[in-house]
Amino acid sequence: MTEEKITYILDTNILLHEPFAFLSFQEHDVVVPMTVLEELDSIKDRHKDVSRDARVAIRALEDALADATPEEVMAGVSLPNHNDDNVTGRLAIFNDYMLEQTAGKLSFNENDNRIINTAIHIQNINKDRKVVLVTKDINMRLKAKGAGLNFVEDYRTDQLIDDIQFLTKGYHQFSGDFWAHVNDCESETEGRNTTHYIKKDLLPSVYMNEYLLDEGEHFAGKVTGWDEENLAITDISRERLMSKQAWGIHPKNVYQGMAMDALLDPSIDLVILTGPAGCGKTLLALASALELVVERGLYDKVIVTRSTPEIAESIGFLPGTEEEKMAPWLAAITDSLEVLHKQDENMDGSLNYIMDKANIQFKSVNFMRGRSIQNAIVLLDECQNLTASQLKTIITRCGEGTKLVCSGNLAQIDSNYLTALTSGLTYIVERFKDFPGSTTVNLNGVVRSRLASFAEENL
Numbered sequence: 001m002t003e004e005k006i007t008y009i010l011d012t013n014i015l016l017h018e019p020f021a022f023l024s025f026q027e028h029d030v031v032v033p034m035t036v037l038e039e040l041d042s043i044k045d046r047h048k049d050v051s052r053d054a055r056v057a058i059r060a061l062e063d064a065l066a067d068a069t070p071e072e073v074m075a076g077v078s079l080p081n082h083n084d085d086n087v088t089g090r091l092a093i094f095n096d097y098m099l100e101q102t103a104g105k106l107s108f109n110e111n112d113n114r115i116i117n118t119a120i121h122i123q124n125i126n127k128d129r130k131v132v133l134v135t136k137d138i139n140m141r142l143k144a145k146g147a148g149l150n151f152v153e154d155y156r157t158d159q160l161i162d163d164i165q166f167l168t169k170g171y172h173q174f175s176g177d178f179w180a181h182v183n184d185c186e187s188e189t190e191g192r193n194t195t196h197y198i199k200k201d202l203l204p205s206v207y208m209n210e211y212l213l214d215e216g217e218h219f220a221g222k223v224t225g226w227d228e229e230n231l232a233i234t235d236i237s238r239e240r241l242m243s244k245q246a247w248g249i250h251p252k253n254v255y256q257g258m259a260m261d262a263l264l265d266p267s268i269d270l271v272i273l274t275g276p277a278g279c280g281k282t283l284l285a286l287a288s289a290l291e292l293v294v295e296r297g298l299y300d301k302v303i304v305t306r307s308t309p310e311i312a313e314s315i316g317f318l319p320g321t322e323e324e325k326m327a328p329w330l331a332a333i334t335d336s337l338e339v340l341h342k343q344d345e346n347m348d349g350s351l352n353y354i355m356d357k358a359n360i361q362f363k364s365v366n367f368m369r370g371r372s373i374q375n376a377i378v379l380l381d382e383c384q385n386l387t388a389s390q391l392k393t394i395i396t397r398c399g400e401g402t403k404l405v406c407s408g409n410l411a412q413i414d415s416n417y418l419t420a421l422t423s424g425l426t427y428i429v430e431r432f433k434d435f436p437g438s439t440t441v442n443l444n445g446v447v448r449s450r451l452a453s454f455a456e457e458n459l
Contacts, residue, residue, distance in 0.1 A: 005089075007031060007126060009119045011135035012039040012111075014155045016050050017387075017422070019057035021155060022064070022079070022091055029076060029090045031122060032061065034097060035114040064091055094118055106147055112137070116144045123149060156421075167274075167410075167426060168433045170440035171211035171258060172203060178214035178221075194235040200226055209268070209439040211258045213238075220254070222261075236261065246291035247340055249283065252447045256280055262439035263288035263405065266298055270395070270438035272383075272429055273407040276456045278448030281407040282381060283336045289377040289405070290340070293358045299377050299403065301359035304333050305368065306381040307390070333362075333381070368394050375401035383408035383425040385415050391424040 006028040014021050015036065022030045037058075044054040068077045076090030096118040099105075105120070106113035116133065123131040132151040133144050141152045174181055186197045200206070203223075212221040212233060220241050225232040241257030244250070246264060251257040255275075262271045263284060273281040289302045337351055344350040354360070365386070380394060383406045391406070398404050406428065410420040420426060432438040446453040 004130065005029060006130045006132055007122060009033065009094075009115065009122065009131070009133045010036065011115055011133065011137060011140065012036045012043075013136045014134055015040065015057040016043070016053045017136060017155060019053050020060050022061070025089055027089050029092070030079070031092050031094050031118070033115050033118040034093065034095045035111045035118075037061075037093070039111055061091075065093070094122070096121075106143070112140050112143065116140070116147055116149065119144065119149050120147060168207070168429050168440055169274075169442035169444070170209075170272075171213055171255075171442070172206075174212065174214045176214065177216040178212065178219040195224070196221070196233045196235060197230045198233060200229055200231050203231060206231060207433045208436045209262070210433075211441070213254065217254075220258075246284070247287040247295070249287040249340065251284075252280070253445055255441065255443045255445060256284060256447070259284050259441040259443055260288060262441060264291065265439075266292070266403070268437060268439050269398070269403055270428075270432060270435070271403070271405045272425070272432065272438065272440040273405065273443060274425065274429065274440070275409065275443030276411065276446055277409055278446040278452040278456065279443035280447055281409075281443060282333065282379075283339060284443075285379050285405045285407055286333060286336045287340060289379060290354065290358050292377060292403075294354070299401070300375045301361060301377075303361050303363055303373060303376050303378045304381070305363045305365055305378065305394070307365050307383075307385045333379070365390065365394065368397050371397045372399045373397050373402050374399045376403075378402060378404045380404065380406045381408070382412075383428075384410050384413045384420075384423045385418065386424040387418065388424040388427040391428055395428070 006025075007030075008025050008028055009031045010022060012035075015032075018024070022032065040054045040058050044051050044058060064079065065073055065077055073093050074095070076092035078088045079091050080088070096114045099108075099114075099117055099121055101108055105117050108114055108117070115135075119131060119133040130151060131149075132153055133141075133149055134153050134155050135141060135144075136154055141154070144152045181202060182198050184199055188195055188197075203212075206223050206226060208223060208225075210223045212223065213219070217238060219235075220238045221233040221235050223231060224234045238254060238257070241254060241261055242251055244257055244260040244264065246260060251260055256279075259271070259273055259280075262268050271285075273285065275281055286302075289299075292298045293300070293302055334351075337354065338347065341347050341350040341354070378394075378398060383391065385408075386394075395404060406425065408423075408425045410423060410425060413420065413423060418424075429440050433440060446456045
């Protein structure tokens with residue numbers, strides 16, 4: 001039995017968020033109001049990152065409708081179907097300027113109202129079909145409901161999880177003592193490393209490099225492999241985690257210990273650090289980068305980059321070179337450098353020496369496309385403001401011998417088009433959790449100050 005066909009009306013912000021969104025509705029019909037095309041046209045020439053998405057959306061729509069007659073465009077053109085059944089959806093352009101202002105309709109003075117009126121009109125002439133307006137604008141969803149539209153939804157096709165509380169934290173905490181949960185275990189020791197093999201039933205939804213902790217504050221391990229029956233867990237102990245050190249910095253809690261374990265491990269190519277403001281993401285990443293570059297000589301340089309508001313906005317109006325222009329946005333890094341060297345007799349001299357010795361380079365996300373970064377540590381701060389496609393651009397720049405550290409706080413998203421569920425940071429946490437060369441750690445707990453801790457909990 002095939003599912004009943006639904007008609008989806010797309011708002012402009014859906015095509016800005018995902019330019020190929022109209023292809024994601026499978027066998028259902030998609031309607032794009034004329035007002036949406038006009039808004040895309042006005043956005044495509046702006047000097048903002050969304051202008052590129054507007055141009056991509058316009059080209060994608062043009063490709064889908066290129067061979068259709070005006071009558072076919074209004075009636076609907078069949079979209080490609082990737083399912084086994086032969087049921088295809090249709091894409092249509094609706095000329096909302098044909099609608100007349102009548103009692104009960106919203107004013108035509110605003111574009112949002114035109115799109116809502118289009119949805120209500122289609123709902124009225126298709127009484128036997130479900131008609132859904134899809135928009136990321138919360139206020140528009142409320143207005144549409146108030147105007148009499150039965151179904152209004154957010155665009156969730158790109159969401160990998162339904163609730164941010166289900167986002168992978170990078171560790172699993174057992175209640176009580178870990179060994180009280182284990183009935184059958186085999187262990188083998190090689191050098192100072194001990195690996196335990198336990199039944200997979202104990203942790204059915206396991207993923208690579210997931211840390212395991214217990215409430216007894218004794219056991220700490222990391223998942224390093226599995227088969228159909230058993231899990232391989234490397235015993236790393238809490239003492240070893242808490243004794244980690246990088247550039248004079250020691251972990252203040254076990255979460256920072258897990259983060260430093262991943263940051264200092266050269267076999268891990270991607271480290272994702274999430275957590276609230278003040279939990280130590282930037283400081284730990286920078287200290288570990290200096291340790292690996294200067295002390296251990298495993299990498300040649302440190303590249304520091306982040307999105308510049310608003311979402312990789314142009315930095316051309318600031319004076320100076322690229323690095324000087326980036327300085328205001330990278331104050332968090334220079335602040336952390338000062339913390340690491342505040343005990344030095346001449347802090348300014350130390351900072352200049354380290355900047356040169358570690359070959360620290362400040363780069364803009366805008367200029368990462370097309371590069372190939374070799375044998376470096378890349379620190380990508382404020383990842384929560386990047387989309388999945390922007391993060392893909394940066395991650396695919398990393399060549400041989402490069403380690404990438406992505407950090408961000410999902411409670412501090414500045415973008416108008418992103419939420420905690422659709423942020424690129426959430427996307428890579430879920431996509432990379434089964435990749436053996438990556439580790440995610442949620443730094444649970446604020447260590448900046450008691451003031452910051454109170455503010456994080458109560459504001």
